[in-house]
Amino acid sequence: MNAKIFQLSFFILVGCVAAIGNRVADGADPGQFKIATFSADITIPLGHRCMGIIKTKVKQIDDPLEAHGLVLLGADSPIVLVALDWCEVRNGAYDQWRDALAAAAMTTRDHVLVSSLHQHDAPISDSGAQRYLDTVGLQGELYDVDFHARCIDDVVRAMKAAVAEAEPLTHIGLGQAAVEKVASSRRVIRADGTVGYDRGSGSGGVPAYAAADDGEIDPMLKSITFYHDTKALAVVSCYATHPMSHYGKGAVSADFVGIARRRRQLDTPPTKQIYLSGCSGDVTAGKYNDGAPAMRAVLADRVYQAMKQAEAATVRTPLDRVALKMGSLKLPFIDEPAFTRPSMMQVLENEQATVENRISAAMGLSSLDRVERGQPIDLPCLELGEARLLLMPGESFVHYQLMAQQMSPDRFVMTVGYGECWPGYIPSEQAFVDGFDHGWRWVARGSEAIIKEALQPLLAPSQVAP
Template sequence: MLNCHVGTFVADISPPLGHPLCGGGIEPVRGQDDPLEAVGIVLLGCGAPVVLCALDWCEIRNDAYLKWRQVLAEAAHTTIERVHVHAVHQHNAPIADIEAEKIIQINNASPSLDLKYFDQCLLKTAEALKACLAKTKKINRVGTGYGNVNKVASNRRILDSDGKVKYTRTSATKSKEIRDFPEGLIDPILRTLSFWMGEKPVVAIHYYATHPMSYYGDGMVSSDFCGLARRKRQADSPSVFQMYFTGCAGNITAGKYNDGSKENRAILRDRIYLGMTDAWKVTYTSPITKMEVRVEQVKLGKRNEKEFSLEENLKLVADSKETKVKRNIAALKLAWLQRREQTVNISCLDLGVASILNLPGEAFVEYQLAAQEMRPDLFVCVASYGDGGPGYIPTDKAFVEGGYEPTGAFAPPNEGLLISTISKLLGPKAPQITIPFKRFKKKNK
């Protein structure tokens, strides 16, 4: 058994009035329903420190993602490979891409990110992390629990009889006809991984795959229903630090169960919250036997179609007659194209009986389900929305099916490469571990 320590930190990273939201594609900030936060932990005493951090932002792309990890690594006295940062992906929230914003400024397009505000968020979060190092708590056990979430997630890609996308079921789907299609392929399970000291819980980290928006575009900043569920759970149990990560939700929304009515935010919040409490009721703990970080660099490459070319997007971002949305998306494409070889990190935190897989972009739910199938002997949690540079990460067949998501995928089909990398990181099924996570010896609920 390992005896480790954990520190917890929170920083307010809410954007100021007038700041662009969702990269400038929707109404800018005109108020705040609730704050956006950077929520994280530092694991100490089991090798170099490990940082897990969730940001209530829409996306963190390219050099902005790298800078977050560099700054938090320095604050935690660790290496960048051991820092795992993810966006929760709310849409009444900023998109951060430093290089894209510089391209926008050069071309006198509409701003997407206030770079001073970005640096202030880094500073506040780093200071919060540094402060927590003086008040860490001992941990020696890891807990695993899961709960079914009902009537939240649904697949947004609805196919016709020819196997092509006919409808896209957005987060707020007004059409009853589209809402009434079957739920489709989802992962209905919310997984809660926790750290304990003996019988005392210290930290609970929740993972669930859905776009986390009930409604947006009104300029009112909010962590939306997943962030609100986390806060409600925190209020229940002030002594247990709560975190939430969005899983592989590139093709998953609440659209079947949400028409965008404002009252649905609280309804969806409570359904996620119930999944959290159900997972906690069946949590089992085991000794922490290892804390190993494995990282693979993957070259995703660039697409060859004209609309993804350097020339086309340089022309588009410079065209003052084009819409600000098109110009800003062109800047995001250019930021990806200008990256060296378009490589991204995929990582795994191995805790013995449980593993946390950290993925880039807006990965499709199929990758999450595949990871869990690879290691049925482990409790596998998946966080997507790490490095947002590549945009959507669909399956290969999704590019053939069409629909919205492949138009926002800046890298070509890479399913085989990603699946083999995930398999390598998770490792082969361990023959000495034969019981499923749900049968581990029960400890406190």
């Protein structure tokens, strides 16, 4: 079934009632919605660290890092969506972003959806981790706290200015297109029959990795377009892959997804282009990318072409509903000896350990603090007419994106990754069975069952009258 036929099929189906807790979050009367779009520069300064633990700090800026977002007005409370060209935002820093944007938009934290795109030549922020590092003389090693605060201020200021000029929102358009020769699973079956998750972002130069099939991916780039009558005001695009061509040498970049977004923006100056990364903890460009610098432009063009095709396939329909459902997750902290509090404290306080290992320990301690105080992860699902935009935490595997689509087969479901990022990788149960293990994982086995249970009320199929 092609994308256009698929879209037409679900437009005839009725919607389900949305709620946040017991509070109805249905939209205002049709025609009463408004939208505001905004952007701000959030490029880190020279000398800053990328990806939290990359040894080489920033020496040059290849291209800027940006924040792009929108505010939806006319539902029970304003709803904010922001996409950051950063690797991850975690724990207290994530709360800091949401609280500041909520206050400025006169809404509540649960109405603010913040997602990182997860480029690796970009920063990680975690206020709890940095406080741990401060206690052992490693001030500013994870991230620049003052710069981080200025970025939030700049984004808030841009958002406020945009809200003052919000435009009517009357229609929504849904489209999708396949991205050719970008995504491939980390999971490969080796020559001896064993399973490995070691096909990284630049593995295409290894014959065995290039020859292995794509594996489990979602090949579709999905787009949601917001209209005032026939005027396109904003397009939100989402595709599930790690957004890295090459990285780690001290050059800041929004990488190939940022390049594709900017190129598309040049095509459509009046229409705000916002890009989000899907659930792609186990998806990279590793089959199709050998890590050569020239491949960045090649991968960017492939994503750009899919963005154009998705918008060309878009079906526009009146928007009669904007609402928000909210679930929550309490994922179990990793239950391995190296991640106990005493073990992580020992690494943090060990002056002979590498700075990068001490940073990892600090991030683990910050996340353990959160788990022990019982703070859940918000799991928001934005309802836009017949579309659903679901924000998942951390490096959720693509299995969860496909699961979400299967749970709501009569809907257009856009699943976004890299919301609250403290869990790091969130493997599927099958990946645990396969023996997936990585130091960038702070959750334990059993997470899939918890996530599945939380998703069901958010994405239950509509009850269609006979």
